[in-house]
Amino acid sequence: MKIYDNNFLNFHVHQHESGKEEIVIQSLFLQENRIVEPGDTVFYTAGLHPWHADLLSGTEIEYRLQKLIEEKKIIAVGETGLDKIRGANWETQLKAFSLQAHIAEKNNLPIIIHSVKSHNEVLKLKINLNSKIPWVIHNFTGSEQIATDLIRHGFYLSLCHHIQNSNSRISEYFNTLPLDKIFLETDDFNVNIKGLYHTAATKFGISIEELKKQIVMNFESLFN
Numbered sequence: 678m679k680i681y682d683n684n685f686l687n688f689h690v691h692q693h694e695s696g697k698e699e700i701v702i703q704s705l706f707l708q709e710n711r712i713v714e715p716g717d718t719v720f721y722t723a724g725l726h727p728w729h730a731d732l733l734s735g736t737e738i739e740y741r742l743q744k745l746i747e748e749k750k751i752i753a754v755g756e757t758g759l760d761k762i763r764g765a766n767w768e769t770q771l772k773a774f775s776l777q778a779h780i781a782e783k784n785n786l787p788i789i790i791h792s793v794k795s796h797n798e799v800l801k802l803k804i805n806l807n808s809k810i811p812w813v814i815h816n817f818t819g820s821e822q823i824a825t826d827l828i829r830h831g832f833y834l835s836l837c838h839h840i841q842n843s844n845s846r847i848s849e850y851f852n853t854l855p856l857d858k859i860f861l862e863t864d865d866f867n868v869n870i871k872g873l874y875h876t877a878a879t880k881f882g883i884s885i886e887e888l889k890k891q892i893v894m895n896f897e898s899l900f901n
């Protein structure tokens with residue numbers, strides 16, 4: 678997959694369309710059955726979110742994902758994951774997540790993960806699956822210790838507006854993360870992707886141009 682490295686890659690959105698000089702990865706909710714056509718500035722992923730984990734049966738999850746994969750509409754599975762605060766009951770979430778992880782594995786695709794107070798369970802599943810495909814935790818806000826553990830096990834971390842909040846845990850250490858393991862995203866928050874690049878570039882002590890190039894390289898190594 679080739680994209681131009683003078684663009685701002687916005688790793689995770691739902692409704693947001695790509696703006697000027699922006700490439701977005703839109704995450705589709707599998708239960709909505711939207712018909713999409715990937716283009717030069719928009720890529721898609723699809724999955725059953727842990728908040729919606731009870732909306733589709735296992736058979737239906739598998740059928741819908743397999744169809745999207747075969748039609749080459751999506752470049753990753755997700756957003757799926759685990760959430761201890763909100764969503765369907767834990768067993769249902771776990772079942773839906775591990776099924777989607779298996780489907781991703783079988784098709785050689787990365788997974789985009791929503792993880793709330795569940796990083797250890799997510800890590801355990803990747804280890805149990807013996808998955809060699811990189812997984813990405815989106816809107817990551819965890820501790821430095823868990824960030825290090827996840828990266829050591831082949832995860833990428835996608836960072837959101839919390840890096841701009843000087844009271845947040847992530848803002849204190851994110852500039853020590855390896856630059857080849859991160860992405861930036863707005864999710865559906867009302868924030869500007871260019872502002873996030875500016876904050877991150879400043880903290881990493883590099884130019885915005887260098888950061889754009891790096892993140893496009895990360896995109897290429899994740900999806901190729």
Ligand SMILES: [Zn+2]
Pocket residue numbers: 689690691704756864865
């Ligand atoms: Zn999301």
